[in-house]
Amino acid sequence: MDKRIQRHASILIHHSARVEQGDMVEVKAPTSAEKLVIALNEQLGQIGARPRLTWLNSRANAAYLQALAPEDAVTAEHTVAAMEETDVHIVIQSHTNTAEHSETPAEVGQAVARASAPVQEAVPDRDVFTVYPAPGNAQQAEMSTKAYEDFVWNAINQDWEAQHEFQEQLVEYLESASEINLTRPTGTDLTMSVNGMHAINGDGRGNLPDGEVFTAPIVDSINGIVKFDFPVQHAGQTIEDVTLTFEQGEVVEHHAATNESTLTSLLNTDSGARRLGEIGFGMNRGIDQFTQNILFDEKMAGTVHLALGSASDRAAPKRGNESTIHVDMLIDMREGGVVTVDGEMIQQDGSFVFEN
Amino acid sequence: MDKRIQRHASILIHHSARVEQGDMVEVKAPTSAEKLVIALNEQLGQIGARPRLTWLNSRANAAYLQALAPEDAVTAEHTVAAMEETDVHIVIQSHTNTAEHSETPAEVGQAVARASAPVQEAVPDRDVFTVYPAPGNAQQAEMSTKAYEDFVWNAINQDWEAQHEFQEQLVEYLESASEINLTRPTGTDLTMSVNGMHAINGDGRGNLPDGEVFTAPIVDSINGIVKFDFPVQHAGQTIEDVTLTFEQGEVVEHHAATNESTLTSLLNTDSGARRLGEIGFGMNRGIDQFTQNILFDEKMAGTVHLALGSASDRAAPKRGNESTIHVDMLIDMREGGVVTVDGEMIQQDGSFVFEN
Numbered sequence: 001m002d003k004r005i006q007r008h009a010s011i012l013i014h015h016s017a018r019v020e021q022g023d024m025v026e027v028k029a030p031t032s033a034e035k036l037v038i039a040l041n042e043q044l045g046q047i048g049a050r051p052r053l054t055w056l057n058s059r060a061n062a063a064y065l066q067a068l069a070p071e072d073a074v075t076a077e078h079t080v081a082a083m084e085e086t087d088v089h090i091v092i093q094s095h096t097n098t099a100e101h102s103e104t105p106a107e108v109g110q111a112v113a114r115a116s117a118p119v120q121e122a123v124p125d126r127d128v129f130t131v132y133p134a135p136g137n138a139q140q141a142e143m144s145t146k147a148y149e150d151f152v153w154n155a156i157n158q159d160w161e162a163q164h165e166f167q168e169q170l171v172e173y174l175e176s177a178s179e180i181n182l183t184r185p186t187g188t189d190l191t192m193s194v195n196g197m198h199a200i201n202g203d204g205r206g207n208l209p210d211g212e213v214f215t216a217p218i219v220d221s222i223n224g225i226v227k228f229d230f231p232v233q234h235a236g237q238t239i240e241d242v243t244l245t246f247e248q249g250e251v252v253e254h255h256a257a258t259n260e261s262t263l264t265s266l267l268n269t270d271s272g273a274r275r276l277g278e279i280g281f282g283m284n285r286g287i288d289q290f291t292q293n294i295l296f297d298e299k300m301a302g303t304v305h306l307a308l309g310s311a312s313d314r315a316a317p318k319r320g321n322e323s324t325i326h327v328d329m330l331i332d333m334r335e336g337g338v339v340t341v342d343g344e345m346i347q348q349d350g351s352f353v354f355e356n
Numbered sequence: 357m358d359k360r361i362q363r364h365a366s367i368l369i370h371h372s373a374r375v376e377q378g379d380m381v382e383v384k385a386p387t388s389a390e391k392l393v394i395a396l397n398e399q400l401g402q403i404g405a406r407p408r409l410t411w412l413n414s415r416a417n418a419a420y421l422q423a424l425a426p427e428d429a430v431t432a433e434h435t436v437a438a439m440e441e442t443d444v445h446i447v448i449q450s451h452t453n454t455a456e457h458s459e460t461p462a463e464v465g466q467a468v469a470r471a472s473a474p475v476q477e478a479v480p481d482r483d484v485f486t487v488y489p490a491p492g493n494a495q496q497a498e499m500s501t502k503a504y505e506d507f508v509w510n511a512i513n514q515d516w517e518a519q520h521e522f523q524e525q526l527v528e529y530l531e532s533a534s535e536i537n538l539t540r541p542t543g544t545d546l547t548m549s550v551n552g553m554h555a556i557n558g559d560g561r562g563n564l565p566d567g568e569v570f571t572a573p574i575v576d577s578i579n580g581i582v583k584f585d586f587p588v589q590h591a592g593q594t595i596e597d598v599t600l601t602f603e604q605g606e607v608v609e610h611h612a613a614t615n616e617s618t619l620t621s622l623l624n625t626d627s628g629a630r631r632l633g634e635i636g637f638g639m640n641r642g643i644d645q646f647t648q649n650i651l652f653d654e655k656m657a658g659t660v661h662l663a664l665g666s667a668s669d670r671a672a673p674k675r676g677n678e679s680t681i682h683v684d685m686l687i688d689m690r691e692g693g694v695v696t697v698d699g700e701m702i703q704q705d706g707s708f709v710f711e712n
Contacts, residue, residue: 021428022430024432024433024434026434029411031387031390034387034413034415034416037411037413037416038413038415038416038419039419040416041416041417041419041420041423042419042420042422042423043423044420044423045419045420045421045422045423045424045428046423046424048424048425048428048430050430050431050432050433050434051420052410052432052434052435053410053411053413053416054408054409054410054411055385055393055409055410055411057390057393057394057409059390059394060390060393060394060396060397060409061397063394063395063397063398063401064397064398064400064401064407065401066398066401067397067398067399067400067401067402068401068402068404069404072377072401072404074378074404074406075406076380076406076408077380077406077441078380078382078406078408078438078439078441078442079408079438080441081437081438081440081441082434082435082437082438083434084437085433085434085436085437086434
């Protein structure tokens with residue numbers, strides 16, 4: 001077996017989920033991730049943990065959803081019961097074809113998602129989401145499968161203890177910060193306060209790859225203009241060249257070069273959809289290109305992401321923005337970008353002052 | 357999709373498991389059964405039942421078992437919890453390679469099986485075991501995959517209501533029977549009593565394919581000699597030309613042309629392993645050849661099977677033989693075989709008197 005797969009499994013088990021003897025582990029995986037499942041099972045056997053394996057089969061799931069009347073959506077009580085006895089939850093994203101749900105009616109998916117809320121509530125704290133590189137993911141990234149494998153394992157197979165220490169330097173700036181300002185020669189000039197919010201060190205526990213530090217803005221503190229440098233995927237559409245103007249935390253003007261009406265709909269989802277819930281800094285130096293997969297893109301070193309919609313409870317206990325949406329959008333700081341914290345420059349051209 | 361797969365799914369859902377709206381359904385399937393899983397999910401969606409899909413991955417399971425210390429085997433509490441909330445349990449056997457567990461130590465498999473007893477106890481009454489034809493199964497049957505597909509769906513895709521009626525004729529003979537005698541020109545001449553036992557109509561509820569009527573002998577009533585006409589698979593060995601001599605229900609002599617020592621070990625497993633728990637009559641006229649898969653072989657029309665070991669509680673409530681083993685062995689009645697019930701011939705050359 002490819003040593004990179006064994007290392008990926010080892011990081012998931014020992015770093016991300018900290019699996020112990022006797023732990024009840026649920027692994028959810030699609031067919032294309034079989035090799036990672038085999039590697040996980042071998043290491044779970046060595047530890048003496050107990051796996052159960054749920055098959056994420058997008059063709060079978062699409063067949064179910066496309067035949068289901070929305071009013072027949074019921075809570076999967078057997079799945080809730082299993083989740084309540086689960087100590088570790090590992091979900092593997094891996095696609096042979098990312099478009100298997102293209103014909104699934106949105107209202108059925110939404111009805112099943114609502115009925116599945118009790119499943120989500122039962123997910124244990126040790127909950128990891130990762131990617132196994134399959135042809136469908138590679139196609140989405142416009143890369144060969146071989147090149148995409150290199151890309152994914154470069155992003156994942158890192159020394160996460162060292163990455164934690166590296167990121168902790170930014171955490172320290174942000175924990176004591178009040179005002180953050182972002183500027184770019186393209187016209188971006190945005191100011192917000194994060195006073196009293198927590199900065200979270202994304203060091204490979206909940207996501208793999210990880211490699212970001214994020215916090216939450218004070219909801220009405222945001223003012224200025226921001227131009228996003230990468231396309232935004234939403235509702236099956238690609239929205240390009242998004243520009244947002246904020247006044248007292250609210251989007252008062254918006255533009256996009258393509259699918260502007262999709263952006264308008266997004267902003268009108270609910271009252272929190274016009275406000276920001278997150279500002280995050282990509283710090284994974286193993287991710288050096290945009291691949292249309294937010295799990296990777298938002299971690300790319302030299303980028304900053306802002307999320308319209310809900311804030312993390314960990315970053316902003318009881319104080320963050322609330323919404324049913326959470327849509328991340330990226331700014332590329334690598335050419336002319338400057339980040340200041342309370343007037344002190346902490347990043348220029350995508351490099352932090354504490355980087356070598 | 358192949359119409360035969362859709363019909364297979366329909367029989368499983370509507371005849372075998374009688375799935376209803378709102379039922380919690382667990383489907384356990386290997387990768388090679390994907391098409392049947394898709395067909396099942398579509399029909400479960402139409403009914404409004406709720407599937408969850410467990411991936412039977414023999415490579416991953418072998419990796420787990422081969423890494424596990426037997427003393428680390430623990431009950432899968434998450435699986436028990438899920439099973440307790442499950443209304444319908446459908447297990448699909450389908451092999452890419454039937455030998456994936458060749459290097460798995462028997463003691464680990466046994467330790468995990470013991471730890472899994474609470475899972476087995478929680479399996480619901482609506483519990484179906486079926487086969488999806490894959491290359492590994494076909495190879496075991498010494499058939500091409502295409503020919504094996506025809507064989508499997510001929511055996512499965514039948515009118516099970518009509519088969520029930522056909523088999524009910526034998527049930528009536530056996531329910532009122534006392535003494536059964538089997539003879540063959542090869543030397544088989546065996547007598548037993550089934551007085552007061554129940555005859556069970558295997559009509560496609562618990563197994564698919566099905567097509568047998570079975571009952572249990574009175575434990576100490578069996579006398580005579582029986583020569584089995586097909587090889588017996590046990591503990592990875594093939595035991596050929598098995599002959600057993602019974603006196604008052606107990607095997608007092610045994611012979612085999614190959615692996616006789618395996619047969620000896622089998623008979624010495626426990627005190628019930630030298631006694632019979634079942635006599636069954638294969639009645640599926642869609643199964644016309646031996647394929648080394650007992651789920652099919654024991655249903656083959658014109659055969660009788662005897663099982664060393666445990667009796668079915670349904671056939672022999674509190675009165676049947678008890679053992680940890682249940683090993684079916686086949687007699688081919690099609691050339692010169694005669695079955696009498698209380699002196700009346702009911703089958704000759706593999707054909708029942710009530711058959712056309």
